[in-house]
Amino acid sequence: MLKNLERTFKPLIYKLLMKSAGKKQNPGALNLNPGSRILVIRLNRIGDALVTTPFIRYVKAATGCSIDILASTYNHFIFENNPDVSKVIVFEKSYSFMKKLINDVNNSGYTAVFDLHDDVSTTVSYLLAKFRVPHIIGLKKDNSILYTLTAERLDSETNHVIDRLLHIAAAAGINGAKDDVNVIYRIKENSEKRAAKVLDEKFGEKKFLLGINISAGSMARFWGVKNFRLLLRRLEDYNLNVLLMSSTRDLSLAFEIQPDKKKVFYTPDFDEFAAMVKRLDMIFTPDTSTVHIASAFSVPLFGLYVRYMTNDMIWSPYRSDFEKIVTLEPNLDNVTFEDVENKFLPFLEKYLNG
Known part of the structure; x- marks a missing residue:
């Protein structure tokens, strides 16, 4: 009720503020x-x-x-x-x-x-x-x-x-050099150490490390259990380590996608999540905040974007190399596994074979 009252009176308050x-x-x-x-x-x-x-x-x-x-x-x-x-x-x-x-x-x-x-x-x-x-x-x-x-x-x-x-x-008359401008995020030392320890425990042999993040700010950007399962199965054809990443909210979905809990990473701590992203060789994600963390650490990225009822440029990584799929629908339901396979795998292979 209080939120409804706030929504009702905000426009009136704003009008009075502008007049005065x-x-x-x-x-x-x-x-x-x-x-x-x-x-x-x-x-x-x-x-x-x-x-x-x-x-x-x-x-x-x-x-x-x-x-x-x-x-x-x-x-x-x-x-x-x-x-x-x-x-x-x-x-x-x-x-x-x-x-x-x-x-x-x-x-x-x-x-x-x-x-x-x-x-x-x-x-x-x-x-x-x-x-x-x-x-x-x-x-x-x-x-x-x-x-x-x-x-x-x-x-x-x-x-x-x-x-x-x-x-x-x-x-405002502030003129500087733009060449090195990028997203800046400083990770705490404890988070860096935890990420390194987790990876040592999860993967004995060091290989190309691909992160598959299933979580975003809303379920409209969840690609679906079936699609993620198909992707993991397809990635078995490649010589790499795959880490499924999830928010605590989506943990049950993560375990549906990847029953081997050893290959799933989740944390409620954003700093620890960022520390893990920093260690990846590539990330697959539908989440825009993850996009910017990838940019901060120059991690190549494949993004799934919902651009519904807007013509705004997508929030792509500012400095990282990236590939993308963009849907104009309100969710990712119309993005098929074949759509992703056809764009993502060549992008992945560019780095695996480079």
């Missing part, structure tokens, strides 16, 4: 240096956080400024081991937290706030309206009066999400 908010004054050029401090806002999910890390690296390398992050309870851990981030603030949806946050931001000497959200958020709009920071920067959208500078949206059909975020930095 005065247009922010442009203070002139943004000049960031090692003595400057900025706040980057990126709420939402894990994938949203991962695609933000190249922006952070780019700004840090170009200016040397101190960068704090306002993140969500769902994605804050992506930033917590990042060498370019000075402080991570975990957003809480409460009046007392927002009151304290606004006071802290207004008294912390920030030079700029960057809102990296594509869409308008009532919560973020409220914060931006209350922040008293010289520069407030974001994409041009319905709440543009809350920014001192807006960046035009790059075409989402032809520009990678990471390039669209870097464009915000460029619009």
Whole structure:
């Protein structure tokens, strides 16, 4: 009931906020240096956080400024081991937290706030309206009066999400080198050690290691028990080790697909999952956050993508070599085993025989 009330009143609150908010004054050029401090806002999910890390690296390398992050309870851990981030603030949806946050931001000497959200958020709009920071920067959208500078949206059909975020930095006059820009995720030492130990226990002989991840954010991107079984059977023709990877939510499905539990890897810990991805020679996945982890460690990837009712470019790995199958349907039901076999096996063989 509370969620329904929130959905009902949010549009009204947003309209009142826009009517009462005065247009922010442009203070002139943004000049960031090692003595400057900025706040980057990126709420939402894990994938949203991962695609933000190249922006952070780019700004840090170009200016040397101190960068704090306002993140969500769902994605804050992506930033917590990042060498370019000075402080991570975990957003809480409460009046007392927002009151304290606004006071802290207004008294912390920030030079700029960057809102990296594509869409308008009532919560973020409220914060931006209350922040008293010289520069407030974001994409041009319905709440543009809350920014001192807006960046035009790059075409989402032809520009990678990471390039669209870097464009915000460029619009603010931050110009650096893009050649080495990539997703950044730093794995903890304990997770690295556990991944190495698990692989030693599961596979005695070292061979090409292929990870087959069956899990994604929603069941719409689950390819089906039968299809995964057929894939494992087909892969028996190759000289490689195959590790079936799953979230704890999908563990029963994983054991249906692969009864040999020794060849299944699962963990509720994202850091441990990332450590395992890093050790793979290739990964097969329907999950976009896994795509970005693969990119961070240059792991070749085969992706299954659902692009339903959108023309946006898929969230492909920014730096890794990849192959893909894209369906325009709301789920993967129409993607046959033969479809995957015909595209995936040549991609796999390129690395096995290379």
